Amino acid sequence: MRYIIIGAGAVGGTIGGRLAEAGQEVVLVARGAHYEALRDGGLRLTTPDGRHTDWLPVVEGPQQLGELREDDVLVLAVKTQDSTAAVDTWGHRPVAGGGTAAERLPLVCAQNGVASERIALRRFRHVYGMCVWLPATYVEPGAVSAAGTPLTGILHIGGYPSGTDETAHRISGDLEKSRFEAPVVPDVMRWKYAKLLGNLANTIEAVTGLLTGEDGRALYRRARAEGEAVLAAAGIEAAGEEEQKRARAEKVRLEPLCGSERGGGSSWQSLNRGTGTIEADYLNGEIALLGRLHGVPTPVNDALQRVANSFARERRAAGSMSVAELTALVDAEMDQ
Structure with missing residues (x-):
């Protein structure tokens, strides 16, 4: 699986950085000065086990990626007020083998609040909620910090509006190799x-x-x-x-x-x-x-x-x- 982190701020940057450090393929999506800093200097992630610079692919939008892959997972980590624009931007993008991202790819809402899942479900067929317990800070362009230890965070995940499936378990497995606990739950919205x-x-x-x-x-x-x-x-x-x-x-x-x-x-x-x-x-x-x-x-x-x-x-x-x-x-x- 390749993880496309839409919104590489405090939460998105930490999740993306930890996944990459565990050997997962990750693409960060950022804008403006943050994009430029990530492109030129890598993702600087500070955690209790030290400072790391992760050199990850970074784009400002889907046009820089071209056709999406069948194994892509979209992780929505923007603030909820930006969810509609992000869903509109990514949903119509073509996927290798036919169809669009909204038709074929999983979209994980790693955000506060309870509105983004419903926003996403208007376009995307495969939406997952994620309850984020992750103390993290966007420090400055190109730099985020996460103060949690021994785990970096706890990320409950499940299908929206309810249920679990193989995709949720595969995402959980990758997160649990990356300093997170990621329980798969059938009632993620309760969390x-x-x-x-x-x-x-x-x-x-x-x-x-x-x-x-x-x-x-x-x-x-x-x-x-x-x-x-x-x-x-x-x-x-x-x-x-x-x-x-x-x-x-x-x-x-x-x-x-x-x-x-x-x-x-x-x-x-x-x-x-x-x-x-x-x-x-x-x-x-x-x-x-x-x-x-x-x-x-x-x-x-x-x-x-x-x-x-x-x-x-x-x-x-x-x-x-x-x-x-x-x-x-x-x-x-x-x-x-």
Whole structure:
């Protein structure tokens, strides 16, 4: 199998780098300065076992690859707000032997949130969900870091909307040779909804900084309570906290990385890089959507979604609002 990593940032770069180090064939897809740095200087991956430079093929898009191969696996690792464009770009590409990528190739959604699988399934016939537990950071163009050890991450994988098959098991086998644990599960969305509840803290962290104080954690608990309420109203089951703890155990510990200090999570990194976009519409916004569909008020997540999008549009610095100020904005939303 050849793995085409669409979005070679923190998650995609780490997965691609680890697969390549284990002998798998990998192509990275990146844009702009990141593409140029990967092309000219390789992928610089820092992990607890050292710094590695992986010289991998890198392209800006499918036109540089030409016809795709029958054994290609597309791994979608862009932010969810970029999923539609990526699916449109890659879906119509021809595959050796006939047909298109959307008709013939597996597409793995290695992303936060629960929306990309449905976006992909409109075009692709063979879609897989992946629940990503992978502490990683896009450091600068050409460089990513991953602080997890002894495993780099845990990547539950399964068919979408449900089920397992030989392809999922083959992908899992390659990942498990690459410093990951990759359980194949028939209910991968249960795991992704559980991760979604945890990711409701991403906006708070992005706007106010790491959640080290009780006030920030209290605000997260309010957002999560809304999330649990809307999932219950929608009849959606998420993996429980004890189940998640058993799955993680002590398999992924964080270690300080020399010269590559880990910042916040994915949303914090988007603000820190000034990308102009953030994934809040598919995290807090997913809870808001379900709340509107099922008649459950979600004022906390509504406010967090709005503030995060404002920060991204205005390119405000990550962590530049106090928890007290953000809480006041949330409380004002509840009073309306």
